[in-house]
Amino acid sequence: MKKLIQGGTVVTAADTYQADVLIDGESVVAIGQKLDVTDAEVIDASGCYLFPGGIDPHTHLDMPFGGTTTADDFETGTRAAAFGGTTTIIDFCLTSKGQTLNDAIKIWHAKADHKAVIDYGFHLMIAEANDSVLQQLEQVVNEEGITSLKVFMAYKNVFQADDETLFKTLIRAKELGALVQVHAENGDVIDYLIKEALEKGNTDPIYHAHTRPPVAEGEATGRAIALTALADSQLYVVHVSCSEAVQRIAEARERGLNVYGETCPQYLTLDITSLEKPDFEGAKYVWSPPLREKWNQEVLWSALKNGILQTVGSDQCSFNFAGQKDLGKGDFTKIPNGGPLIEDRFGILYSEGAHKGRISLNQFVDITSTKSAKLFGMFPKKGTIAVGSDADIVIFNPEVTRTISATTHHMNVDYNPFEGMEVHGEVVSVLSRGTYVIRDKQFVGTAGNGRFIRRNKFKRP
Numbered sequence: 001m002k003k004l005i006q007g008g009t010v011v012t013a014a015d016t017y018q019a020d021v022l023i024d025g026e027s028v029v030a031i032g033q034k035l036d037v038t039d040a041e042v043i044d045a046s047g048c049y050l051f052p053g054g055i056d057p058h059t060h061l062d063m064p065f066g067g068t069t070t071a072d073d074f075e076t077g078t079r080a081a082a083f084g085g086t087t088t089i090i091d092f093c094l095t096s097k098g099q100t101l102n103d104a105i106k107i108w109h110a111k112a113d114h115k116a117v118i119d120y121g122f123h124l125m126i127a128e129a130n131d132s133v134l135q136q137l138e139q140v141v142n143e144e145g146i147t148s149l150k151v152f153m154a155y156k157n158v159f160q161a162d163d164e165t166l167f168k169t170l171i172r173a174k175e176l177g178a179l180v181q182v183h184a185e186n187g188d189v190i191d192y193l194i195k196e197a198l199e200k201g202n203t204d205p206i207y208h209a210h211t212r213p214p215v216a217e218g219e220a221t222g223r224a225i226a227l228t229a230l231a232d233s234q235l236y237v238v239h240v241s242c243s244e245a246v247q248r249i250a251e252a253r254e255r256g257l258n259v260y261g262e263t264c265p266q267y268l269t270l271d272i273t274s275l276e277k278p279d280f281e282g283a284k285y286v287w288s289p290p291l292r293e294k295w296n297q298e299v300l301w302s303a304l305k306n307g308i309l310q311t312v313g314s315d316q317c318s319f320n321f322a323g324q325k326d327l328g329k330g331d332f333t334k335i336p337n338g339g340p341l342i343e344d345r346f347g348i349l350y351s352e353g354a355h356k357g358r359i360s361l362n363q364f365v366d367i368t369s370t371k372s373a374k375l376f377g378m379f380p381k382k383g384t385i386a387v388g389s390d391a392d393i394v395i396f397n398p399e400v401t402r403t404i405s406a407t408t409h410h411m412n413v414d415y416n417p418f419e420g421m422e423v424h425g426e427v428v429s430v431l432s433r434g435t436y437v438i439r440d441k442q443f444v445g446t447a448g449n450g451r452f453i454r455r456n457k458f459k460r461p
């Protein structure tokens, strides 16, 4: 049966207007004033915004890390994402040296297929860029529809790749029409600083931040940009946390380079002082890059407002405090890096961004959905509300105030880094390709209904 959403305010990256939205099957088939339809289920959205479903371009679900595995898998993670207003995620498929890319992709499909409740794509990690890997990439991009490749410049002896790997990946990506992503921190320098800290007996969580200084992020960001210019390629810097990195990206974009940047809710709202919480609670706030001094937050907000940064990803990478984060008691290097954010990314950006006037309502949609669809080859099927687009729609009540808490969130993890934070606005219902996943704040989705998205090649937006 068709669905007719009546009385809501449609918000896209470009427009805000009152209209009815008609859905037939998986797609939006009409948008207009007082649509006259007799054979449709009517959904009353009066007083609500209709947003395109959120797209989270950066998640790690069911990911092994530091001898443990993330607390959320593709089922719990995508369910929580849907509760928060996200209808598409792009997860990072890990690879290791010597493994074929196809074997790695198969492993990630086994984690996701039959479990995801919303649509998903993969980015592919490049661990080494030898001739065989560069050859295999042709099939990955053209047939698997994986059109973004991630290179880690940090995590020495684990994920870190050298500059040769990054440079060759940039060249090959340009040939194939893929976008290269970097985790930009100088892993060699960080490795030195960590050894020095441990030798001095500096083992508390705060030293995680002190051994990963902003300069190490700025340097790696600048280096990745220089290599991108040399390769005449395209670059997306994930999880930008500080002014040093924003400056490099701003300069690059001013020069007309094909360089983009993402930040995350934690860098926009939390700061380094959280790492000093007593009773080892600082471990809950261990991300890489680390939380920064508070003044960086306004730099990041204005970079989003001015288009220097284009997206906000969650970097969802959840570990329980009990039994996982506490592996690092007495040695901060053993704290698994990351936090649970997949559910609150969209809501925090609405409340702290659009509601507080730091960004416009249309920018909120652009940053949480449209830009990711464009950069990662899914637009206009995803990322907007338009005739012909997938009916991925969030019905959002802006009038409600609520408090974030681990006691009410839906992620499979025992704490929430935003515990007690009051946010404006609430997701009421969520449709994924025309089917309810969340209906009146209740989960009604089905594991396995999420579909793998074969994405188009990179095109400069």
Ligand code: DUC
Residues within 6 Å of the ligand: 060, 183, 286, 287, 288, 289, 315, 317, 337, 338, 339
């Ligand atoms: N940073 C994190 O905090 N977690 C996962 C990986 C990463 O780069």
Ligand code: ZN
Residues within 6 Å of the ligand: 183, 238, 239, 288, 289
């Ligand atoms: Zn990273």
Ligand code: ZN
Residues within 6 Å of the ligand: 058, 059, 060, 315, 317
């Ligand atoms: Zn990440």
Ligand code: ZN
Residues within 6 Å of the ligand: 424
């Ligand atoms: Zn307020």
